Amino acid sequence: MSNSVLLEKHDNGVAVVTLNRPDAMNALSGELRERLYDVMQEVRGDDSIRAVVLTGAGQRAFTAGLDLKELGSDTSGMNAATDQNPRSNPVTAIRSCGKPVVGAINGVAITGGFEVALACDILIASENARFADTHALVGIMPGWGLSQKLQRIIGQSRAKELSFTGRFLNAETACQWGLVNRVVAADKLMDEALALADDITVVEPPFLAKYRHLIEHGANLSMDDALNYETLFSSIENDKVTPDDIERRRLAVMERGRARKG
Incomplete structure (x- = not known):
């Protein structure tokens, strides 16, 4: 079984799902996306799980988005940017679990990784978190919801600034703009996310x-x-x-x- 996505089940009804390609900044390879879907289906089918924390391995990246090296060697992979099949589309895969998802953003969330973050119900960011939409810089249109979701959260003008420039948004500004609920020290991120998820499990x-x-x-x-x-x-x-x-x-x-x- 692939270990590109890890699933850890806690006794209190919280599951931790970890994107686990730290050497590749947790990039969303085809294999990882398929594994993410399988994990989320396991979560969906387990009635003991009431809430999910989604994070990335290491401190550098939540996920850097689609694996550009993989796309560069296989042009058929370009369809991944708009594919709605949950085995290819991580946003659809996350939503398919049917459980509340707390995103613990431990590092950069770039382009497709930004879209994955926006698929979560609630975002908690570490001080290392940064967000960027580089779709325009690489010439690929977003197809997993970013162009519509982001402007509804932070406003159209701010969304255009990020999407037209590819600039990074740091954690503190993301919090000020309402993108994340709060920013915590890197070593406290999982504690905060797990405590929040634990509170969610109280509700039937x-x-x-x-x-x-x-x-x-x-x-x-x-x-x-x-x-x-x-x-x-x-x-x-x-x-x-x-x-x-x-x-x-x-x-x-x-x-x-x-x-x-x-």
Whole structure:
């Protein structure tokens, strides 16, 4: 079995997925992308896993994007930049796991690697993290969502600055622009990401999946339509909740709090 992507399952319901080609800055070779899909399908099929932390091996790179050496020797690989097949498209592969994904950005996230970062639900960055979109510099159009997602997160003008120049965005500025939630010391990155993922595991997976849908679906609507959708969706879902459900969840939260204090 390939070790280009590692899967580590923790007893608390958190899985750590590591892009593991540190000598190649965790570049997204064809083999790594296929392995990532297989790992994410294993995550999807394991009901004990409630949240995922995605990171890169080493401290230099989260991932430098598509393996340009591989593309340079095999022109058929150019289709990878727009291929929606989850065995080739790491963004689709990540989303296919169906679990919340915390991106622990440990180093550079470049071009296709930037798109992989944007596939995560929440981003935590180390002080070593940097982001760059070099699609324009290498003459390849983005096909995994960057051109649309990035402008919605940081604004169109800032997105154009990054995409038209290929300049790097450091971790602190990425945080100021709302791209990452926070920046931590490199040696604290995984602790922070794992603690966040652990908190996510408290929420029951079916409910979390619906809440995630509510947020993401609403983001594609106008504010008025999104508010109307929330009202309709919440009315349907909340009618299914019983007093016993609420009491059971309340007791579970209290028990978790006592366990942490102990």
